[in-house]
Amino acid sequence: MSADLAQLVTSIAQRARAASLVLATTPPEQKNVALTRLAELIESSHETILAANVKDLAAAESNGLAKAQIERLTLNPARLAQLATSVREVVALPDPVGELLDETTRPNGLRIRRIRVPIGVIGIIYEARPNVTIDCAILCLKSGNAAILRGGKEIFHTNTAFAALITQALEHAGIPGDAVQLIPTTDRAALNTLLKLDQYVHCIIPRGGESLIRFVAENATVPVIKHYNGICFVYLDKAADAELAEKITVNAKASRVSVCNAAEQLLVHREAAEKLLPRVARALLAKNVQLRCDAASAAILEREKIALTPAVDADYRTEFLDYIIAIRVVDSLETAIATINRDSSAHSEAIVTADEKAARRFQAGVDSAAVFWNASTRFNDGFEFGFGAEIGISTDRLHARGPMGLRELCSYKFLVDGTGQVRG
Amino acid sequence: MSADLAQLVTSIAQRARAASLVLATTPPEQKNVALTRLAELIESSHETILAANVKDLAAAESNGLAKAQIERLTLNPARLAQLATSVREVVALPDPVGELLDETTRPNGLRIRRIRVPIGVIGIIYEARPNVTIDCAILCLKSGNAAILRGGKEIFHTNTAFAALITQALEHAGIPGDAVQLIPTTDRAALNTLLKLDQYVHCIIPRGGESLIRFVAENATVPVIKHYNGICFVYLDKAADAELAEKITVNAKASRVSVCNAAEQLLVHREAAEKLLPRVARALLAKNVQLRCDAASAAILEREKIALTPAVDADYRTEFLDYIIAIRVVDSLETAIATINRDSSAHSEAIVTADEKAARRFQAGVDSAAVFWNASTRFNDGFEFGFGAEIGISTDRLHARGPMGLRELCSYKFLVDGTGQVRG
Structure with a gap:
């Protein structure tokens, strides 16, 4: 069973990596077609999403979750409308990929440009907020990253419904559906596998309580950007x-x-x-x-x-x-x-x-x-800082610190143009 | 014994953290005084350094190290002169700390500036190249970071001699000696402790063979910037x-x-x-x-x-x-x-x-x-790219990718100036 799970998660990661190479050079317009379609699908699928959400709410009540927790899981037409709006807001943001960060010409004539590129494959580990599924998927997509989503068991049905819409939206735009994948199990063994797949996954962002983040930091070989809370x-x-x-x-x-x-x-x-x-x-x-x-x-x-x-x-x-x-x-x-x-x-x-x-x-x-x-x-918030969107507020010092928007979901690479230069 | 080592390394890390807070606002001139003094000390201490190096070489021979490995350990007056020159070259580089990265004024009047700051405390884990001790110490110092150095046992005596010079140079400039510390043992237990001290250490950079880097990545809870080799x-x-x-x-x-x-x-x-x-x-x-x-x-x-x-x-x-x-x-x-x-x-x-x-x-x-x-x-090299110096070539996608110079040894923070703004 555990070996099957490891194989399943490895396959998800391999497919995410393949999709990420396509996404890295997908034009902004095509990504926006997928995002716009997703907003429409959220608007036209209230019934399906709310039916899935009701299953999660029933389980939450029979499991005796606290009222505040249940409140956090609950979707309604107003929240779904808000979610569709937030997708459209991301459509309107500038695409971060390909931006020239700096440029220099060396004495030997080499022209060196540093340009913004997606990180690659990003794993998001989160708990029971259903909006995180959509928020993370759209920010990763807009920034050209493939996303692997692993939400908490409390919102499993809701997440599965959202994931189906995301896949539809991607395929509508001609983008591989593997660009955003939900791990179809909340078994801890699947998470443990994901955290070690540094061959295919380039970054893990855990969103949730301190114990979740600490677990991820202690068990991952994939680099983690931590989002601890604030004192x-x-x-x-x-x-x-x-x-x-x-x-x-x-x-x-x-x-x-x-x-x-x-x-x-x-x-x-x-x-x-x-x-x-x-x-x-x-x-x-x-x-x-x-x-x-x-x-x-x-x-x-x-x-x-x-x-x-x-x-x-x-x-x-x-x-x-x-x-x-x-x-x-x-x-x-x-x-x-x-x-x-x-x-x-x-x-x-x-x-x-x-x-x-x-x-x-x-x-x-x-x-x-x-x-x-x-x-x-x-x-201290991505929207208040003018980033237009945020995936969280990093408490790390490497890569990104404070609010993480689209640019902070990117890496860079160097493009070097020569005319036959060799090193002495 | 192992508990003693853990205590020793924890104390080194705590003192490094305290020193890093001083270094973060140490003016460029003061850091350059320390660096210039270090260059002078390297030049005036050939005898001491070479005597320490001879001890390492004797051990290397009796341990049957390969000729190429011994060659790599060997210092001589010409190599020391070169090392002093490289220290002076870092003096001449612009200080990366405090550079304004971007600035925006929000509709509510908040002025938000993103400025470059040191990462904090950086641990360097390396093998048997004695120049790495000096290179990493000076790049961390110039970029305002406290450094914890852990070199291989093959160059322990040479490293100890270099560390004494570095401490002298720091104190000459009125900078805490704890800003650069060598772990005074090559026991693996000490390394294992260091890799988990994420409370005080903000980044680990392993330099060496793939097995060393993989060991560090698998065992650290401190974020690691990996420098794997290239295919x-x-x-x-x-x-x-x-x-x-x-x-x-x-x-x-x-x-x-x-x-x-x-x-x-x-x-x-x-x-x-x-x-x-x-x-x-x-x-x-x-x-x-x-x-x-x-x-x-x-x-x-x-x-x-x-x-x-x-x-x-x-x-x-x-x-x-x-x-x-x-x-x-x-x-x-x-x-x-x-x-x-x-x-x-x-x-x-x-x-x-x-x-x-x-x-x-x-x-x-x-x-x-x-x-x-x-x-x-x-x-693909920091010098060839015009960075003036490099601590290595990152094969990671987060934080820094490719050659890492002084700027890549920095993080950033946001300074926000208001006139009483509160959030609605």
Whole structure:
């Protein structure tokens, strides 16, 4: 059984590799024909998709999944309409493939051009969000990559229905159906095989909880681009404007608590703490955010009779994904930077200050993917950054860091034109 | 013992991480002071270095290493002078850190800049070339990365002597000595620990034979940039000029056989084979290259009484690193492209043709890091590409592909300036 699975997955990967070589030189118009057809098929296939989704929902209920999880699995006509719209948005984006990145002519006359090309075959390992199936398929296709999708068992029927539409759309455009394949089993043995197929698969992107990503990183020989979640900081500098401090902290923490770019940690400069903390704390409390305080911040808030919880050590390295924030008072900008570099997940951090010099030092010294000055960490996002689409937010430092759009799904190659040059 | 080693390597990695945060904002001038001092120290320490090298050479002889291997380990005053020169050349290169990669202002007024930053901590795993110790140390330092070096046991004494000079040079410039550290043991357990320290180490670059690289790729949770060797192709098109065909094939194959960008495989279009093959074959034979031929190429050469060896299947996927080339006749440009995409290692391939359309199709269709038109594969090299220095030639598709210079040793981060923007 396990040998059969390994053979099945190897065959999927081999066919994906063959399709990727075709896709690499498929013209933009042809890829857009497939994408446009997919949008139409999503619109005309509500019944089929929702019927498949109902099967997954029934299984989810009988398996006792939590309400929030079931909510995440659930499709409805409005969500499907939105999905079709997002496919059309990708049609409208510029094709990244073939873009000239740099060009040089060497003293010996060799003309060297570096051009953007697809990576090749990308494996996406994800959990139970059905939109990921469509999002990843269309971004890989637009960027000329073959995709191998392996979703969670909770959305297996929905994914199978989507995969059938994708295949139809590809074939309608004359693109090999193998360009996007769903692994037709959620058996762990199939995943284990995929993670080792570095001969055919060039990149794995795991999307989901930390344990999934860690499992993939530990077991893959295929290069992995990790999308861990965020332990993001807001730092209120000595020179922070009180209104901005409140507005940015509340937005970073409470506008959406379940996402990776939400703030989990608040640092306040000692010289500004008396002035800023009570105001910011009251605003957070008004949004039902629990405040977990160190001794210094607790002392200030207690004097003002503001409700708080004493923090424990683990709070300072926790991604709460909840209406909770950990608060510390720091002695200096440098302490803030050092604290962030030690305790953050290097995802998104913000400084609130009117002092440009402090902001520049913070942006230089903080070693995170995105460092904000007087703006919310919540903006770390491919759409907000103007990429038009994103496959996720990389927490790696190699290849892509921060939001990954179409360009970040590409590699490059060198084209070298000569007139008979040989090396001495 | 093994627990002690794990603790030792973990401590090295933690200190490297701390040093990397300092290095990330160390000004170019200060890094250049350290590099210049290192060049001086290499020049003034010939006696110490050569005494250490003699110890390694004595061990190599008593361990019965092959002559070519011993030659590779051997330092002498001329090689040391060359090494000092290469350090000074890196001083002269532009600093990659802080370069603005792109900039955009969003409709909401957010100004987003993507700037080049060091990766962080880079581990280099290599074998028995003592120059790698200096090359990797200086390239990591110049690009603002902390380096952890783990060389082979064959050059342990030489490496230890070099590491002492590097530490002196760093401290002379006021840079933490931990910015470049040599693992002071070649025990495999220490390497195994290093490969899993993804909390502190951001990238591993293995330099050496395929088995070393594969071991690292299979055991690391730290991202690896692989530098496998090359199975490189020269394709002589229907429209190839005979003189260029000869010149480029001979250079690609025989100018230096032991390197990754040397050609191992020759494809010839059927319609040009009668004309081109005898001439090219004679020129290769004159350089003592053995010809391993398929039936079609053998038939042509036999008619001309040219010495050949019938090829076996494995020859078509072998990196000979020797005076051997495998030869096949193909029916078309498309067959050449498909053969290369199936059998090459996607490193460096060349087409010889006077037909620009064929050349462009070859460059588009061949999925390799560097694709040459009328030039030798031997040019796939950081110096030849004008990078000024190289840490190797990546065979990966993520992060860096082909020659890796200072820019390829960097990541990027986003600096976002706002005026109080929050997300709706």
